[in-house]
Amino acid sequence: NAGVTQTPKFRVLKTGQSMTLLCAQDMNHEYMYWYRQDPGMGLRLIHYSVGEGTTAKGEVPDGYNVSRLKKQNFLLGLESAAPSQTSVYFCASSYIQGQGLNTEAFFGQGTRLTVV
Amino acid sequence: AQSVTQLDSHVSVSEGTPVLLRCNYSSSYSPSLFWYVQHPNKGLQLLLKYTSAATLVKGINGFEAEFKKSETSFHLTKPSAHMSDAAEYFCVVSPPGSARQLTFGSGTQLTVLP
Numbered sequence: 759n760a761g762v763t764q765t766p767k768f769r770v771l772k773t774g775q776s777m778t779l780l781c782a783q784d785m786n787h788e789y790m791y792w793y794r795q796d797p798g799m800g801l802r803l804i805h806y807s808v809g810e811g812t813t814a815k816g817e818v819p820d821g822y823n824v825s826r827l828k829k830q831n832f833l834l835g836l837e838s839a840a841p842s843q844t845s846v847y848f849c850a851s852s853y854i855q856g857q858g859l860n861t862e863a864f865f866g867q868g869t870r871l872t873v874v
Numbered sequence: 875a876q877s878v879t880q881l882d883s884h885v886s887v888s889e890g891t892p893v894l895l896r897c898n899y900s901s902s903y904s905p906s907l908f909w910y911v912q913h914p915n916k917g918l919q920l921l922l923k924y925t926s927a928a929t930l931v932k933g934i935n936g937f938e939a940e941f942k943k944s945e946t947s948f949h950l951t952k953p954s955a956h957m958s959d960a961a962e963y964f965c966v967v968s969p970p971g972s973a974r975q976l977t978f979g980s981g982t983q984l985t986v987l988p
Contacts, residue, residue, distance in 0.1 A: 762917075791976070798883070800964060800978035801918075848917065862908055863966075863976060865918040 760784050764849050764866035771839040771873045779834040779869050781849030789852045790832040791816075791863065792824060794845040801848060807832055839873045846870050876901040878967045880979035888987045893937075893952040895982045897965035900946060907948045908966040909939055912981075918964065924948065935959070960986045 762783045771777055781790065788809050793801040803816030805824040813824045821843060823835045832851075836843060850863040881896040899905060906925045910918040922933025929941040935958075939950045948965060965979040 793978075798980055800980040802978075803976070850918075862920045862923050864920075865910075867917040868915075 762849055762851055762864050762866040764847075764869050766869060767867065768870050769872070771836075771871065773840060773873060775839050776835070776837050777839065777871075778836075779847055779849075779871075781832045781834070781866060783830055783832075783849075783851040783864070785851060785853075785864065786829070787851035787853045787864070788829075789854075789863075790826065791850045791852075792822070792832065792834045793848045793850065794818065795848060795868075796845050804834065804847075839871075841873045844871060844873045876905065876967050876969060876975065876977050878965050878977055878979040880963075880965050880982050882982050883980065884983045884985065886985040886987060887955045889957055890954050893950070893955045893959065893984065895950040895963050895965075895984065897948045897950065897979060898946055899948060899965070899967045901967055901969060903969045904943075906968045907939075907941060908968070909933065909937070909948075909950050910964045910966060911961050912964065913961045921950070921963075955984075955986045957986050957988065960984055 765780045791806045792804040795801050802818045804822050805816050807813045807826040810829040825833045847869045849866040852861050852863040877900045879898045908923045909921040911921050912918050921937050922931045924931045924941045932938045937952050962981045962983050964981050968976045
């Protein structure tokens, strides 16, 4: 059971280059998220999706775009990478149980991105 | 609006002694609360969760946490630390029915001394 899988695991980009991070989940979850993790700041939400074909901005969306064309996949794009986007990126998925109770989020292993 | 504050950025304990990691939250609603652990260069793993059932929640690896509404706290404890507990711990708050609004604390780095 793979859970949440992120590719790639590591990447080095030059300023101005573009790239796409792929997240795939096999748990049939409705909700998917992209976070970035920076030292001393916990995880901050970049974008999220509450279902196939829908996306929304999180806390720090600038410089990123996302797409959710299939329920199991959530893509994060950087159109023109900047050094400030050097970070560890985590994808997660979750669902809502009955009675509106939140389940936990399931996380991928992370992508370490360096922009030089 | 909601927020979560982890009161200690670093905690050091000796192996075999108790662990206490403190978390206070602020939420307009009765929230769901979670503790996650992150070992170096790894993803986040769920330790335990509170979702309006029993206020004392037991998790994996001997950890537990108590939801105290009057104190708006959700502190994580373990009676006896093990070397393998050394990691970063995150407290997370979410209002019910709004999974998109997961709010993370800034993390507590736990060091376990031999």
